[in-house]
Amino acid sequence: QKEVEQNSGPLSVPEGAIASLNCTYSDRGSQSFFWYRQYSGKSPELIMFIYSNGDKEDGRFTAQLNKASQYVSLLIRDSQPSDSATYLCAVNEGAQKLVFGQGTRLTINP
Amino acid sequence: SQTIHQWPATLVQPVGSPLSLECTVEGTSNPNLYWYRQAAGRGLQLLFYSVGIGQISSEVPQNLSASRPQDRQFILSSKKLLLSDSGFYLCALGLAGPFEQFFGPGTRLTVL
Numbered sequence: 001q002k003e004v005e006q007n008s009g010p011l012s013v014p015e016g017a018i019a020s021l022n023c024t025y026s027d028r029g030s031q032s033f034f035w036y037r038q039y040s041g042k043s044p045e046l047i048m049f050i051y052s053n054g055d056k057e058d059g060r061f062t063a064q065l066n067k068a069s070q071y072v073s074l075l076i077r078d079s080q081p082s083d084s085a086t087y088l089c090a091v092n093e094g095a096q097k098l099v100f101g102q103g104t105r106l107t108i109n110p
Numbered sequence: 111s112q113t114i115h116q117w118p119a120t121l122v123q124p125v126g127s128p129l130s131l132e133c134t135v136e137g138t139s140n141p142n143l144y145w146y147r148q149a150a151g152r153g154l155q156l157l158f159y160s161v162g163i164g165q166i167s168s169e170v171p172q173n174l175s176a177s178r179p180q181d182r183q184f185i186l187s188s189k190k191l192l193l194s195d196s197g198f199y200l201c202a203l204g205l206a207g208p209f210e211q212f213f214g215p216g217t218r219l220t221v222l
Contacts, residue, residue, distance in 0.1 A: 033211045043213040044154070044198055051167070092209040096142055096161060102153040 001095050002027045006101035015110050019076040023089030023101055033065055033072045034087040034098065044088055048074060050106070079108045112137035115147065116201050122220045125164040129174075129188040131217050133201030142204035144211065145176055149197045159204075160184060183221035196221045 003026040010069040012035040021035075029092055032051055036044035050056045050072065062075040072091075089101040113136040123129060131221060135141055145157040156169045158176035166176050184201060189222045201214040 034210065043144065043198075043216045046210060046212060049210060079207075090211075095206075095209070096159060096204065097156065098211055100154040 002030075002091070002099045004089055004091050004099050006089050006104045007104055009034075009105040010058055010107055011038075011104055012107045012109060013079050015079060015081060015108055017091060019079045019083065019106055019108070021074040021076075021087050021089075021104050021106065023072045023074075024070055025072070025089075025091045027091065027093065027098075027099075028067075028070065030091045030093070032092040033063070034090040035061075035063060035074045036100075038086045038088060038103065052058075056064040081108045081110055083107045112141070112203055112212060114201055114203055114212065114219050116199075116214040118217060119215065120218045120220075122222060123191050124222055125193055126190050128218070129186070129191050129195070131186040131199055131201075131219075133184040133186075133214055134182055135184075135203050138182075138203065138205075140181060142206070143178065144202040144204060145184065146187050146200040146202060146213075147197045148200065152202070157186070191221045193221050195219065 005024045034044045035048040037047045040043040041092045048061050048063045053065050053067050056063045064073045084107050086103040086105045088103045090098040093099050115134045142161050144159045148154050160166050160178040174188050199217045202211040203217045204211045
């Protein structure tokens with residue numbers, strides 16, 4: 001069974017600081033890595049994906065991938081209260097499925 | 111761009127009653143479709159996925175079933191609901207190649 005591990009949190013970060021969310025995965029054959037944001041009571045929303053080692057930036061979000069260490073992270077710069085949500089890490093399993101972590105609950109304190 | 115519809119949005123059902131949840135998608139053809147369940151405070155559990163009409167793969171043996179009668183329609187059913195079936199049911203659409211999945215708004219099911 002492929003596994004994706006995340007710290008469940010809650011992770012509390014002051015407004016304006018950098019939030020760092022981490023994820024490890026077990027399958028060395030995984031090729032695609034995703035970060036979803038889920039507000040309470042809502043469905044997950046895809047915010048970032050990364051396929052290659054290194055960093056990928058999109059606005060205030062940066063995804064980092066290290067395939068050798070089987071580690072993917074999400075950095076949120078200049079954190080805002082609206083970033084408070086649960087963040088789900090997902091990794092592809094073959095061509096048709098994603099394996100999701102349990103999610104990290106992030107709270108941004110004004 | 112693709113759109114995913116799910117209904118109903120919320121549902122309260124007694125134990126032992128049947129269930130039918132519907133998912134329809136727009137803006138794409140021959141998508142992969144998925145049913146997930148998220149119990150309160152828990153992660154996403156993949157229940158079923160389909161790569162085409164009439165093709166269903168089951169991930170977790172339980173009292174639920176799925177059907178795909180049309181290319182853009184995916185249905186989740188049960189003949190007799192259990193208390194443990196309560197949760198947030200999400201339909202997702204998968205795109206070939208990037209493996210990205212996009213979620214519908216979900217159906218919140220409470221079994222009493």
